[in-house]
Amino acid sequence: MTFTLSATLQARNFDVSLTLGSDETVAVLGPNGAGKSTLLGIIAGLLRPDSGHAVLGQKTLFNLDGGNSHFLPPHTRGTALLAQEPLLFPHMSVLENVAFGPRAAGASRAGALQTARHWLAEVEAAEFADRRPGQLSGGQAQRVAIARALATEPELLLLDEPMAALDIHAAPMLRRLLKRVLANRRAIVITHDVLDALMLADRAIVVEGGRITEEGPTRAVLEKPRSKFAAGLAGMNLLPGTITDRGLTSDGGLDIAAHPEDGAVPGQAGVAVFSPTAVSVFLSAEHGSPRNSFAVTITDLEPHGDQIRVHAGGLSADITPAASADLGLTPGMTVHFVIKATAIAIYPA
Amino acid sequence: MTPASAPRSKAWTARKTGRRDTGYTGVPPWVFALAAAGAVFVLLPLAAMVAKVNWGQFIPLITSEPSLTALGLSLRTSATSTVLCIVLGVPLALVLARASFPGQRLLRAFVLLPLVLPPVVGGIALLYTFGRQGLLGRSLELAGIQIAFSTTAVVLAQTFVALPFLVVSLEGALRTAGTKYEAVAATLGARPTTVLRRVSIPLVLPGLASGAVLSFARCLGEFGATLTFAGSLQGVTRTLPLEIYLQRETDADAAVALSLVLVAVAVAVVGLSYRRPRALPLQAGTK
Numbered sequence: 001m002t003f004t005l006s007a008t009l010q011a012r013n014f015d016v017s018l019t020l021g022s023d024e025t026v027a028v029l030g031p032n033g034a035g036k037s038t039l040l041g042i043i044a045g046l047l048r049p050d051s052g053h054a055v056l057g058q059k060t061l062f063n064l065d066g067g068n069s070h071f072l073p074p075h076t077r078g079t080a081l082l083a084q085e086p087l088l089f090p091h092m093s094v095l096e097n098v099a100f101g102p103r104a105a106g107a108s109r110a111g112a113l114q115t116a117r118h119w120l121a122e123v124e125a126a127e128f129a130d131r132r133p134g135q136l137s138g139g140q141a142q143r144v145a146i147a148r149a150l151a152t153e154p155e156l157l158l159l160d161e162p163m164a165a166l167d168i169h170a171a172p173m174l175r176r177l178l179k180r181v182l183a184n185r186r187a188i189v190i191t192h193d194v195l196d197a198l199m200l201a202d203r204a205i206v207v208e209g210g211r212i213t214e215e216g217p218t219r220a221v222l223e224k225p226r227s228k229f230a231a232g233l234a235g236m237n238l239l240p241g242t243i244t245d246r247g248l249t250s251d252g253g254l255d256i257a258a259h260p261e262d263g264a265v266p267g268q269a270g271v272a273v274f275s276p277t278a279v280s281v282f283l284s285a286e287h288g289s290p291r292n293s294f295a296v297t298i299t300d301l302e303p304h305g306d307q308i309r310v311h312a313g314g315l316s317a318d319i320t321p322a323a324s325a326d327l328g329l330t331p332g333m334t335v336h337f338v339i340k341a342t343a344i345a346i347y348p349a
Numbered sequence: 350m351t352p353a354s355a356p357r358s359k360a361w362t363a364r365k366t367g368r369r370d371t372g373y374t375g376v377p378p379w380v381f382a383l384a385a386a387g388a389v390f391v392l393l394p395l396a397a398m399v400a401k402v403n404w405g406q407f408i409p410l411i412t413s414e415p416s417l418t419a420l421g422l423s424l425r426t427s428a429t430s431t432v433l434c435i436v437l438g439v440p441l442a443l444v445l446a447r448a449s450f451p452g453q454r455l456l457r458a459f460v461l462l463p464l465v466l467p468p469v470v471g472g473i474a475l476l477y478t479f480g481r482q483g484l485l486g487r488s489l490e491l492a493g494i495q496i497a498f499s500t501t502a503v504v505l506a507q508t509f510v511a512l513p514f515l516v517v518s519l520e521g522a523l524r525t526a527g528t529k530y531e532a533v534a535a536t537l538g539a540r541p542t543t544v545l546r547r548v549s550i551p552l553v554l555p556g557l558a559s560g561a562v563l564s565f566a567r568c569l570g571e572f573g574a575t576l577t578f579a580g581s582l583q584g585v586t587r588t589l590p591l592e593i594y595l596q597r598e599t600d601a602d603a604a605v606a607l608s609l610v611l612v613a614v615a616v617a618v619v620g621l622s623y624r625r626p627r628a629l630p631l632q633a634g635t636k
Contacts, residue, residue: 044536074535075544081536087529091551100547104539152538 003156003186005061007042007052014038014049014210020156025187027201027218031229035210036190040158043188044081045074056155075104080154084165086145088133094144095120095129101152119147123177139170143177150181157187163196175199194222194233206230226271226349236273237315240349243270248346252314256292258344269349278343279317281310282336283327293338298331312337395612402609403602410606418584419592420610426500426588427568430507434564437508438515439557443549445516446523464513471509472577479505479578502579503586507568514567515560522556523549566618569611 006017014035020026028036041047043054045061048071054061061077063070080101088097098116099109107115120126123143133141142162149157162178163171179199182189189200197204197218204221206214206229213227225231231238241250245266247257256272264270285293296313303309307318310329317337329335403410410416445457463471479496480486489496496502526549534548535541550557572590579586581595589611597604 044532046532046536073541074532075538075540077536078538079536081533083529083533085529087533089530089534089548089552091554100534100539101537104534104537104543148537158536 001057003054003056005043005052005054007049007054009038009042009047009049012038012210014042016207016210016212018205018212018215020186020188023184023186024203025182025185025189025201027197027204028188028190028207029192029197029204029229029233030207034207036207037160038210039207040081040160040188040190043077043156044079044158045072045077046081059155078152078155079158080149080152081158082145082149082160082162084161086133086138086141088136088141088144088148090133092133093129094125094131094133094136097133097144098148098151101148105152115151116147119151120144122150122181123147137170138166139174142166142170142174146174146177146181155186157182157185159187159189161190161192164192197233198222204230224345224347225273231271231273236275237279239272239315241270241272243268243346243348247341247344248272254294256344256346258292258341258346261345261347264346264348270346271349272344272346274339274344276309276316276318277307278339279315280338281317281319281323281327281329282338285336291338291340292344293336295334296337298329298333298335300331301329310335398605398608398612401605403606406602407606407609410603411610413603415583415587415592416603416607419587419589419607422500422503422584422587423569423589426503426507427565429504430511430568431561431565433504433508434512434515435557435561438512438560438564439519439550441512442516442519442523443545446520447528460516461513463510464517468506468510468571468573468575469577472506472574475502475506475509475574475578497578498580498582498586500579500585503575503588506574506578507571510571510574511564511567514563515557518556518560518563519553522553522560525556526552562618562621566615569614569618 001022003020004017005019008015012035016035016039018026028039030036038047042049043061049062049064051064053063053065053068056078059072059078060070061072061079088094089100092100095113095116098119099112102112102115103109117126117129120129123146125140125143125147128136128140128144133144136144142165146162159178163174166174175196178189182200187200189196191197191200201218204214204216204218205212206221206227208227208229214221214225214230221230222234225234225236225238228238228240239248239250239252239254239256241248241252241254241256243260243264243266244255247255247260248270249255250272258272260266260270282293285295294313294315296315298310298312300311301308301324302311304318306321308321308324308329310317310319310324312335315337327335411420441460445453445460476497477483478485479489479502481490481495481497483497486497496505530548530552531544534544539547570590571588572594575586575588576591581587581591587595589607593604593607593611596607
């Protein structure tokens with residue numbers, strides 16, 4: 001009982017293949033416009049890909065390969081979609097909203113209402129049953145939307161940034177709820193939030209430019225990022241390049257001195273990864289080896305926790321506000337980023 | 350990603366509370382003057398007509414047999430035409446708002462044509478379609494059906510001129526509502542007919558209602574197409590506007606009294622449809 005998908009959609013430069021186990025939850029991460037929502041649209045049947053095929057358990061959702069044109073409409077797929085906005089039907093009560101799926105599946109009115117009550121209780125929203133969607137807060141409405149999706153007993157639950165539209169007070173409760181209901185379920189969660197990926201998903205996929213650029217257990221992706229995007233999520237600096245015997249030559253031409261990970265072969269494509277806290281900022285070049293020193297031009301300064309984050313040359317450094325004031329840092333200034341060799345991890349990409 | 354997905358009105362902007370505007374509205378004073386002139390232009394002729402009413406004879410005039418017959422015919426045919434507008438107009442609006450196919454813009458233009466066409470031209474067109482010598486008329490006549498100069502012709506003429514009103518307001522409502530709810534309903538397992546019945550139509554019900562009311566009002570006032578295509582036979586095709594036009598020649602008092610009846614019906618209809626338009630909560634949960 002697995003889910004497999006392989007689909008291309010030229011108009012959106014989209015080409016993704018993926019497989020999910022029976023109770024697996026996968027987090028899909030990636031920058032805006034990378035093709036994350038396209039992925040969900042194709043699985044749900046709201047978008048028709050140019051080619052590819054998808055199988056959910058026994059059911060072939062679509063097969064457009066080799067002259068086939070099998071394409072199931074959305075309502076026969078068993079893939080409930082939960083969007084950023086709850087999209088509760090405004091003309092129905094909360095209970096009728098949740099009963100909508102079972103009713104559409106052919107359940108009797110009484111049976112559907114009973115199912116709806118069960119799922120409302122499951123998301124701790126039983127007391128809202130008789131309200132109208134307009135009378136709910138954003139967090140309450142999204143809980144009801146989750147109940148509505150679960151009430152259809154979907155074989156695959158699709159969540160498109162379910163917490164993005166919520167205020168910061170409502171998000172933690174919803175995240176706990178999702179963790180509970182996704183535990184024994186197959187789901188794909190699009191998220192911008194590392195915390196969602198860590199808490200909700202077994203596996204993370206990074207999508208960039210319509211392609212999967214990274215894939216693996218969530219923790220591994222964040223601990224050892226191989227893409228710029230995953231590194232950004234993990235709060236790390238990442239320089240892609242070629243592994244050498246004394247470190248790595250970045251694609252931008254920087255020579256980075258550090259000890260490559262065991263098993264890394266010189267000449268192989270690799271990445272150098274280091275934390276912004278490991279970067280020191282100097283006004284002049286420092287040459288105490290084994291240190292790396294790069295001349296960079298500051299693009300931005302921003303507060304980051306109780307530190308100041310200095311963005312320069314595609315890298316970032318965290319320094320104390322006092323140090324920033326002492327150095328008199330302003331955007332446009334040229335400074336030197338200095339990193340100890342031991343603080344840099346180099347491994348194959 | 351901003352946490353708030355819908356723009357909220359700031360506390361310092363003018364907000365409509367009940368009937369009073371509070372705060373800055375941004376309307377220059379001279380606009381009010383021109384608006385007043387416009388209102389007078391619409392209201393003055395109505396007042397002039399009311400002033401002309403012979404109140405002593407009012408009740409006998411509007412309850413005379415030809416008047417009641419014409420009023421009854423008008424209400425019956427307008428109601429039938431409105432139903433026909435809904436039956437034909439809802440699918441047209443759905444197809445125009447949701448589907449995409451070659452020639453869609455052209456279809457929209459032609460559906461809206463009766464809005465700008467002189468009704469008498471519409472009547473001639475209908476005559477050459479359903480009339481005795483018309484495109485379909487001959488086949489219909491062979492089948493024993495004669496449409497021109499019958500009550501059916503009145504209904505067809507009214508439907509022809511009123512259909513665009515329903516299509517325009519419903520298509521607008523459908524576009525405003527968007528397809529998001531329909532997509533969600535489909536992923537919840539609802540087949541297209543269920544989505545239409547339980548989601549699309551209920552969401553645009555206010556638009557459908559106001560479209561139907563406008564169509565009804567247009568049917569009630571129909572004159573040119575009816576006269577051309579259906580003629581003016583008392584009890585069969587002589588609707589209230591035709592009766593008024595006829596009476597004007599012989600009995601001006603009766604014409605004015607009947608006009609007032611039509612104005613009253615029209616005011617009631619418009620009042621019903623333009624009650625404070627309630628905005629649909631399109632983004633449930635964001636208040």
